[in-house]
Amino acid sequence: xxxxxxxxxxxxxxxxxxxxxxxxxxxxxxxxxxxxxxxxxxxxxxxxxxxxxxxxxxxxxxxxxxxxxxxxxxxxxxxxxxxxxxxxxxxxxxxxxxxxxxxxxxxxxxxxxxxxxxxxxxxxxxxxxxxxxxxxxxxxxxxxxxxxxxxxxxxxxxxxxxxxxxxxxxxxxxxxxxxxxxxxxxxxxxxxxxxxxxxxxxxxxxxxxxxxxxxxxxxxxxxxxxxxxxxxxxxxxxxxxxxxxxxxxxxxxxxxxxxxxxxxxxxxxxxxxxxxxxxxxxxxxxxxxxxxxxxxxxxxxxxxxxxxxxxxxxxxxxxxxxxxxxxxxxxx
Amino acid sequence: xxxxxxxxxxxxxxxxxxxxxxxxxxxxxxxxxxxxxxxxxxxxxxxxxxxxxxxxxxxxxxxxxxxxxxxxxxxxxxxxxxxxxxxxxxxxxxxxxxxxxxxxxxxxxxxxxxxxxxxxxxxxxxxxxxxxxxxxxxxxxxxxxxxxxxxxxxxxxxxxxxxxxxxxxxxxxxxxxxxxxxxxxxxxxxxxxxxxxxxxxxxxxxxxxxxxxxxxxxxxxxxxxxxxxxxxxxxxxxxxxxxxxxxxxxxxxxxxxxxxxxx
Numbered sequence: 027x028x029x030x031x032x033x034x035x036x037x038x039x040x041x042x043x044x045x046x047x048x049x050x051x052x053x054x055x056x057x058x059x060x061x062x063x064x065x066x067x068x069x070x071x072x073x074x075x076x077x078x079x080x081x082x083x084x085x086x087x088x089x090x091x092x093x094x095x096x097x098x099x100x101x102x103x104x105x106x107x108x109x110x111x112x113x114x115x116x117x118x119x120x121x122x123x124x125x126x127x128x129x130x131x132x133x134x135x136x137x138x139x140x141x142x143x144x145x146x147x148x149x150x151x152x153x154x155x156x157x158x159x160x161x162x163x164x165x166x167x168x169x170x171x172x173x174x175x176x177x178x179x180x181x182x183x184x185x186x187x188x189x190x191x192x193x194x195x196x197x198x199x200x201x202x203x204x205x206x207x208x209x210x211x212x213x214x215x216x217x218x219x220x221x222x223x224x225x226x227x228x229x230x231x232x233x234x235x236x237x238x239x240x241x242x243x244x245x246x247x248x249x250x251x252x253x254x255x256x257x258x259x260x261x262x263x264x265x266x267x268x269x270x271x272x273x274x275x276x277x278x279x280x281x282x283x284x285x286x287x288x289x290x291x292x293x294x295x296x297x298x299x300x301x302x303x304x305x306x307x308x309x310x311x312x313x314x315x316x317x318x319x320x321x322x323x324x325x326x327x328x329x330x331x332x333x334x335x336x337x338x339x340x341x342x343x344x345x346x347x348x349x350x351x352x353x354x355x356x357x358x
Numbered sequence: 359x360x361x362x363x364x365x366x367x368x369x370x371x372x373x374x375x376x377x378x379x380x381x382x383x384x385x386x387x388x389x390x391x392x393x394x395x396x397x398x399x400x401x402x403x404x405x406x407x408x409x410x411x412x413x414x415x416x417x418x419x420x421x422x423x424x425x426x427x428x429x430x431x432x433x434x435x436x437x438x439x440x441x442x443x444x445x446x447x448x449x450x451x452x453x454x455x456x457x458x459x460x461x462x463x464x465x466x467x468x469x470x471x472x473x474x475x476x477x478x479x480x481x482x483x484x485x486x487x488x489x490x491x492x493x494x495x496x497x498x499x500x501x502x503x504x505x506x507x508x509x510x511x512x513x514x515x516x517x518x519x520x521x522x523x524x525x526x527x528x529x530x531x532x533x534x535x536x537x538x539x540x541x542x543x544x545x546x547x548x549x550x551x552x553x554x555x556x557x558x559x560x561x562x563x564x565x566x567x568x569x570x571x572x573x574x575x576x577x578x579x580x581x582x583x584x585x586x587x588x589x590x591x592x593x594x595x596x597x598x599x600x601x602x603x604x605x606x607x608x609x610x611x612x613x614x615x616x617x618x619x620x621x
Contacts, residue, residue, distance in 0.1 A: 099449050101617040115617065122455035134450045139372045150365040151456050 027111065029203055029235035030073035030096060035105035037066040037091050037259075065091040067259040068105065075202075076233040078226075080240070080250035080267070084345055088259040089239040090129075093205045096237070097127040109203055123152055126201040128209050133188075134195050135180040141191045142176040145198050152199035159198065165231075166194040169224045186217035193221065197228070206238045210245055222248050243337045257345055267337070275340045278314045279333045280307045285326040294321055303328070308335075362456065363464040370468025381469070385476050388429050391547070393484065396421035399549065400488060410553045418490035420550055422481055423575045427506060428547065429477050430470055431513045431570060435462055436534040439521035444528060448616065459518055459605070466514065493580040501587065502578030508594040509570040515601035516566055522605070525612035540565070546572030566597040 043061045066088040073079055083089050094100040096107055098114040098121065107114055112121035128134075135144040149159045166172065170190045180188060189209065197204070206225070210218040226249055229236055240246055246253060246267070253270055255263040263270055280295065283304045291297055294317050295309035309317045314332060321327060334340075374381050399417040403409050412420070442448040451458045484490075520537055524530040542548055543558065545567035551559050562568040573590040576582050582590070 094449075097453065099452055099617060101614060117452070117613070119455040122453065127453055129449070133447075134453070136369060136373070138376050139369060143369060143372065147365050147369060150361050151454055 028072040029075040029077070029110060030237065031108045032072065032092075032096070033070050033106045034068040035066060035070070035092065035095060035107050036064070036068055036103045037088075037095060037100060038103045039063045039065055064259050066095070069256070069259070069261055071254055071261065071264055073235050073237060075235055076229070077252065078229050078236045078238070078250050080246035080253040081237050081256065082239070082243075082246060082253055082341060083256040087256045089256060090207055092256070093127060093207050093237065093239065097125055097205050098122065099127070123199060124201055125203045125205065126196040126199075127205040127207065128193060128196045129207045133180070133192065135188070135192060137181045138179055140177050140179055141172075141183075141195070144180070144195050145176070148195055148198045154199050158200070162198055162200060166197060169227055170194055171220070186213045189213060189217070189221065193224070200232065202234060204234055204236045206236060208240055209238070210240060210242055218242060218245070225249055243341065247337055255341065255344055262344055270344075271334045271337065271340050274344055275335050276311055277308045277335060278311050279335050280309050280314070280318060280321070281305070281331045281333065282307065282321055282325075282327060283329040285328055289325060359460070362460055363467075366461045366464030367468040370465045371472060374469060374472050381472065382476065385473055388432065389425065389477070389480055392421045392425040392428065395548065396484070396488065410550070412550060412553070413491070415489055415491035418484070418488035419492045419579055420575060422484050422488070422490050423492075423578050424547065424571060425484075426477065426481060427509065427571055427574050427578075429473065430506065431510045433466055433514055433517040435466075435514075435517050436521040436537075437531055438462070439518075440524040440528075440530045443524040443616070452613065452616075457609075462518065463514055494578065495580045498578060498580035502574055505574040505577045505590060505594065508591070508598065509574045512566060512570050512594060512597050512601060515598060515605055519601055519605045519608050522608040522612045525615045541567045544568060545570060546575065550576075566601075569593045569597060
C-alpha cells in the first residue's frame, strides 16, 4: 500500500476582488465580486513507504497548499488523497497521531517556556509511552545536537536552534509520514547541512516517508532520489532527479584548463566564461565525447571536467517554459 | 485525559510565572469592577436604609461573593481564539490530535489557581472593611459550589462557542463587546437582578448569563428558595447542553470553513 496516494487533487480558492478607490469599496458592500484561483489542479502522485521525495516549485506553485491538504489543514475542492490509509480531511485522531507537518516559519513550540516542556506536552497529547519517549528524545538530542538547548525557552533560541528544536518537537511521537515545508529556510550553510544530515539519518533509521519542499536545491540533491516539480498548481515532472537532468537539460558543461593564454574555444561550443587559462563551455549532450576528444587532441590541456549543469539551472529551465505541459521539452 | 489537563496546567503556571505583572494587571479589572459597584450600592443603602430589600451588609456580601464567582468563571478565549485564527497559529493547533477546548480549559484553570493568591487577600480585606452579611449555610455552600462548577463550564462552553465566530469574521472581538455588555446587564454583575427593571429581570431568565453569576452567588449566600434552586440547576443543565451542541456543530463548521480557505 502506498504511504501517500494522491489522485487528481484540486484546490480552488475563492477570493474577493474589487477595483481600487472609494466608489469600488462602497459598491463591494452590496455586490461582492469574487474570482476563483486554482492553487492546485488535478495533482496525482504516490509515495512508497520510506520514500524521500523532493517537492519543488517556485513561490505560489501550490506546494504548501498540497502539503496542507495532505496533513488535514485544507479541504480539497475535488480529487482524493489518502495518507497511511486515512483521508486527511477527516482529521481523525489516528491520522493526526501518525503524521507531522513542519512549516519553516510556523511554530509548534510554546514560545515562553523551555523546549523540554513543549516536548513533554507532545508526549502526553500524542500518548507516547514513557520508555519510547525517552529513547526518541535521546536519539533526537544526539542527532540534532540539542543538548542544553532543551532547557532554554524557544524565544531565546537562534533561528537555526529553533528549527532544530521545532523538528524535535514535531518528531517526538515518531510520525510515519513527514511533510516538511522549507525546513532549512533562512538558516546558514552549516545549520542547513546539519539538518539535512539529520533528516537523511532519520529517514534511514525509521523508514519514514518524507515529502520535502525546499528552495535550496542542495537539500533536494542531498536527500531525494525522486523529485516532483510543480508550477501553477500542475505537476510538470515526477521522477528520478537524474532523469530530470537527463531529460530536460540537453547540454553538458565542459570545464577545460589549457596551457595557452587567450585561446579561442568558441568552435568547440558555447563559451560561458573565460578566465585566464580556464574556460567553461556548454556543449550539446550528444556531442560531448567528440568535443572532449577534439579539445584533448587540439590543445595543450592541463585539466578537463564534464559536468551536468547545476540542478538550479535545470529547474529554472523547466519553470521558464522550456517544456510543454506533457512533460517533454518544448523545443524540437 | 487527566494527564493532558495536568500537563497543560503545569505549562500555564510556568507561563504565568513568566508574566507576573501581566497576570496582576489582568486581575485588577475583575477586582475593581465589583468593588466599585459594592461601594456605590453600599453607599446608597447606607443613605436609604435598604434598597429593594438589600441593606448595606447584603450588598457587601453580594458583591464580594460575586467577585469570587466572576473571577473563577470568566474566560478570555474570545480574544485568544481571534488571535489564533488571524495569526495562523490555529494551523499548529489543528495538527494536534486533541480538541483545543481541553487545553483551553486547563489553561484557564491554571490561571485561576494562581490568581487565588491575589483574590483571597482582597476578599479578606473587603470583608473586614464592609462587614458583609454572609448568610452561608453548609447546604447552601455545598449546592452553591455545584452551581459554581456548572457556571464555570457554562461560561467556558458558551464563550468558546462565541469565540468560534472568528472563523467567519476577522473582528469577533468587536462583536464580543456587545456580548460582554449584554452579559454585564443580564448576569447580575451591575446589581442584584431583583433591583433591575422588571422587563430586564424577566428577560434575564431566558438568557444564560443569569445562571452563570447571579444564581451561584445567591445560592452560596443562601438567599434562594427551593423552587428557584431547582429552576437554576435546570437552566444550567439546559444551557450547558445547548452550548455543547453548538460548540460541536460550530467547531465542525468552523474548521471546515478554515480548511476551505486556509491561512
